[in-house]
Amino acid sequence: MSVIVGIDLGATRVKAGVMQAGRVVAVRAENLLPEDKSERGIVQRLAQAARAAVEDAGIPWDSARAIGIGAPGAIRMAQGIVTLSPNFPEWREFPLADRLAERAGRPVVLDNDANVITLGEAVHGAGRGAGDFVCFTLGSGVGSGLFVGGDVYRGADGMAGELGHLTVEPEGFPCNCGNRGCLEQYASAAGLRNMVRRDRLFGDMTEAAAQDPDLPQRLYEAARNGDARTQGYWDEFGYRLAIAVSAVLHALNCRAIVLQGGLARAMPAFMPRLEAELPKRGYPAIMSSARIVPCELWEEAGVIGAAALAARLQA
Numbered sequence: 623m624s625v626i627v628g629i630d631l632g633a634t635r636v637k638a639g640v641m642q643a644g645r646v647v648a649v650r651a652e653n654l655l656p657e658d659k660s661e662r663g664i665v666q667r668l669a670q671a672a673r674a675a676v677e678d679a680g681i682p683w684d685s686a687r688a689i690g691i692g693a694p695g696a697i698r699m700a701q702g703i704v705t706l707s708p709n710f711p712e713w714r715e716f717p718l719a720d721r722l723a724e725r726a727g728r729p730v731v732l733d734n735d736a737n738v739i740t741l742g743e744a745v746h747g748a749g750r751g752a753g754d755f756v757c758f759t760l761g762s763g764v765g766s767g768l769f770v771g772g773d774v775y776r777g778a779d780g781m782a783g784e785l786g787h788l789t790v791e792p793e794g795f796p797c798n799c800g801n802r803g804c805l806e807q808y809a810s811a812a813g814l815r816n817m818v819r820r821d822r823l824f825g826d827m828t829e830a831a832a833q834d835p836d837l838p839q840r841l842y843e844a845a846r847n848g849d850a851r852t853q854g855y856w857d858e859f860g861y862r863l864a865i866a867v868s869a870v871l872h873a874l875n876c877r878a879i880v881l882q883g884g885l886a887r888a889m890p891a892f893m894p895r896l897e898a899e900l901p902k903r904g905y906p907a908i909m910s911s912a913r914i915v916p917c918e919l920w921e922e923a924g925v926i927g928a929a930a931l932a933a934r935l936q937a
């Protein structure tokens with residue numbers, strides 16, 4: 623029986639998963655080494671990871687039909703090209719799909735990581751049967767994907783659904799996209815760091831605390847233990863996210879907003895403010911017809927979505 627390989631490529635890690643009959647039967651997760659980050663290095667590394675995952679599943683490589691990849695950055699899906707990726711600064715107009723297809727001897731399809739996660743939730747997760755929906759990935763930044771009319775909507779250049787750069791505060795924190803006050807600068811780990819720095823929450827220890835990878839977890843636990851000041855950060859998180867959700871609902875009138883990413887696990891801390899804010903931010907008929915729900919696939923969405931993308935290639 624044939625299998626599909628889904629690859630979730632992150633800034634520092636690669637995860638290759640094997641899908642058979644709609645189920646993940648093996649996942650291989652490995653850290654990237656510095657030499658893996660070149661164009662030549664990544665092709666070799668991804669080909670190895672794909673084969674290793676199939677072997678882990680106890681399946682011969684000959685049974686692997688196709689490979690799907692979700693990668694960070696600006697991607698022209700039709701050509702399989704990464705235009706540029708801030709996480710891989712050496713890449714320029716890099717034809718990753720073709721290079722990996724040559725190396726692995728299988729057809730390869732490539733899309734932006736947030737789009738792939740959205741497709742995964744659409745086919746196997748919280749978006750199943752939901753019709754049109756929008757998926758926000760709340761993590762170190764904010765990614766998003768638009769699922770419209772039965773597929774991910776990609777726009778003219780494959781860059782539709784960059785909702786992390788919706789303006790939620792016109793004169794807010796500067797963003798690396800060139801704008802100020804983007805959603806990503808509030809409703810993400812970067813956003814929590816911005817707020818902590820703004821208020822010097824930890825006094826002289828603020829900078830060290832802001833750089834702590836565990837800061838979001840620390841703030842979450844403090845808020846859940848009743849610390850009012852820390853809860854204020856989650857309230858701001860929910861408030862800014864509500865502004866963006868309102869814009870999206872007015873644009874698409876979709877029935878569901880799916881929250882993905884590690885910080886979606888903090889929904890108990892930020893949802894009360896988000897839900898209190900939404901009814902004040904637009905047409906009641908639009909706002910009240912959408913549900914805001916957690917994802918179902920969590921960390922597996924990238925692998926499952928990439929496999930779903932490759933399965934469509936073959937269909």
Ligand SMILES: [Zn+2]
Pocket residue numbers: 786787797798799800801804806
């Ligand atoms: Zn931005």
